[in-house]
Amino acid sequence: MIPLVDMHCHLLAGLDDGPRSQADAVQMCKDMVAEGVQMAAALAHQNEHYPDVTPERIRTAVRELTGALAEAEVPLTVFPTAEVMANPDIEGMWRQGALLSVADRKKYLLVEMPHGLFVDLCHTVTQFRQEGVSVILAHPERSAELLHDEGRIEQLVRLGCLVQVSSGSVTKPRDRRDASALKSWFRRGIVHLLGSDGHSPNRRPPRMAAAYRQIVTWAGNAVADRVGSTNGLAVLHGLPFHAPEPQPRRMRWLARFW
Numbered sequence: 001m002i003p004l005v006d007m008h009c010h011l012l013a014g015l016d017d018g019p020r021s022q023a024d025a026v027q028m029c030k031d032m033v034a035e036g037v038q039m040a041a042a043l044a045h046q047n048e049h050y051p052d053v054t055p056e057r058i059r060t061a062v063r064e065l066t067g068a069l070a071e072a073e074v075p076l077t078v079f080p081t082a083e084v085m086a087n088p089d090i091e092g093m094w095r096q097g098a099l100l101s102v103a104d105r106k107k108y109l110l111v112e113m114p115h116g117l118f119v120d121l122c123h124t125v126t127q128f129r130q131e132g133v134s135v136i137l138a139h140p141e142r143s144a145e146l147l148h149d150e151g152r153i154e155q156l157v158r159l160g161c162l163v164q165v166s167s168g169s170v171t172k173p174r175d176r177r178d179a180s181a182l183k184s185w186f187r188r189g190i191v192h193l194l195g196s197d198g199h200s201p202n203r204r205p206p207r208m209a210a211a212y213r214q215i216v217t218w219a220g221n222a223v224a225d226r227v228g229s230t231n232g233l234a235v236l237h238g239l240p241f242h243a244p245e246p247q248p249r250r251m252r253w254l255a256r257f258w
């Protein structure tokens with residue numbers, strides 16, 4: 001299997017609702033390596049619930065985790081990242097340097113919807129694009145407004161938004177309707193990146209391999225390799241990558257034969 005890249009994993013002990021200790025974080029990293037993961041966005045939430053989580057605290061925590069991984073001889077490379085909650089002042093916070101970009105390279109910003117709320121992010125995506133930053137929308141499949149209205153997610157993608165889906169949504173969709181919609185996203189080229197959204201060694205472990213295999217079944221090896229590996233590699237190194245235009249939606253009756 002191609003080396004996997006986990007684009008969304010809470011690995012910074014004590015910073016948010018992720019691992020409680022460095023030992024737990026190192027155990028999660030060992031489990032990730034066993035899953036075939038070689039690189040990961042090691043992130044913490046930046047939102048009103050965690051006002052003390054600053055870019056500098058995340059950078060420091062990732063330096064400490066990198067040291068612990070070297071000591072334990074765990075071959076996982078971790079990149080400092082924030083999961084930023086969308087808010088009306090997000091552009092102002094960015095300009096003030098209050099938000100940490102993916103891998104601290106100022107090219108990509110990982111943004112999640114406010115919990116339990118759907119907000120239109122078209123303006124945000126466009127504004128960031130004008131500043132040379134691509135918004136990556138974290139687990140948009142959780143939002144029924146996006147998952148079951150492909151026009152909305154397609155509009156965001158066409159504006160330059162990248163889409164990161166959680167591995168658990170692939171392996172354990174809520175129902176058949178969700179599974180069918182997500183399968184369509186992968187087949188149409190709506191999804192760019194995969195992340196485990198791991199939080200702990202046991203309760204919310206960082207799983208990637210089963211989702212990769214499911215994506216192979218749904219959309220083929222080429223899609224699974226891009227989403228599970230090479231796109232993430234580019235993003236973590238601040239490089240552009242070619243995201244093909246989303247393919248047109250299939251008619252419902254045609255989809256049965258496809």
Ligand SMILES: [Fe+2]
Nearest residue numbers: 008010083197
């Ligand atoms: Fe998360």
